[in-house]
Amino acid sequence: MHPDSTSADRLTALGHQLVEIHLWLLDELDQLRAGLAAGPDGSPGAERLRGLRTHCLSFCSALTRHHTGEDAGAFRVLADEAPELRPVLDKLSRDHRMVDWIVRRIEALVTAPPTDDPAAVDRVRVELEGLSAILASHFRYEERTLTAALDALGQRAGDTTALLGVTPPPDW
Template sequence: MYENSARLVAWGDELIKLHDGFRRDLANLRSSRGTDLRTHCLAFCDALHAHHEGEDGALFPHLAGEHPELAQALERLRAEHVVVARLMERIRLLLDTDDDGDGDGVAAELDRLARELEAHLDYEEEQLVPILNTMDTLPDEV
């Protein structure tokens, strides 16, 4: 039991570390231009999409079963995932139509993505990390 408890405490902290990595990657993405912007955007968007799919498909359903009091927070987090996905798709479309990747539209959408994603990550940490650090069970596929 002790090893499992230690792992779970670390797991909640690992979520924060993962989010901090997304924050750093997004800051780097926002300072990229041209081909680097396209390359970094695709890698960032793919990684973030996979993370959100894991949360929506495994973590959130598990938390909903173990902690029904999180229903409203989980609903909000899922809705925010949709907003972030739409912004990332918009950025990809803009990059496809902007030959050098330096257009004002791309920069404006990256700024919007940064605002939305940072607020989302902060809220998710506030709502979930304390619970993750005390849970006795985890989903199998996270």
């Protein structure tokens, strides 16, 4: 969706906005994973991990805001408007708690005191790979089950940030 669209346009296509947010988050995660790739000398090293710290913490924060926003915003509205979706919403909220647990592990790894132990980078890589797989599946399921219901809410639902926690950056 074009960033200059009106609020009403965005709300009419809330499901589309959800997909855009998911694509943006997955792209950010891909950039983090690529940043952990081995350097020209073959070693990832602690320097690379230190360099990714800010990006990683920013990504983790955005992902957490998105899931918290969904749980407190869109999911509550959908539960009232479409009670038949409550089992789906409960499953998605459980997924959010699992993702949050992984995010906290990643945050702990990237904020740990610097070390030259290559295993530290490998631990972050493994966590990011796992998070990537889980999010890809979670996002597809969420989009498949909620997009039409979100679009049906229209303007009466509230704004995108309140319902979905974040909005895609303006370049999306």
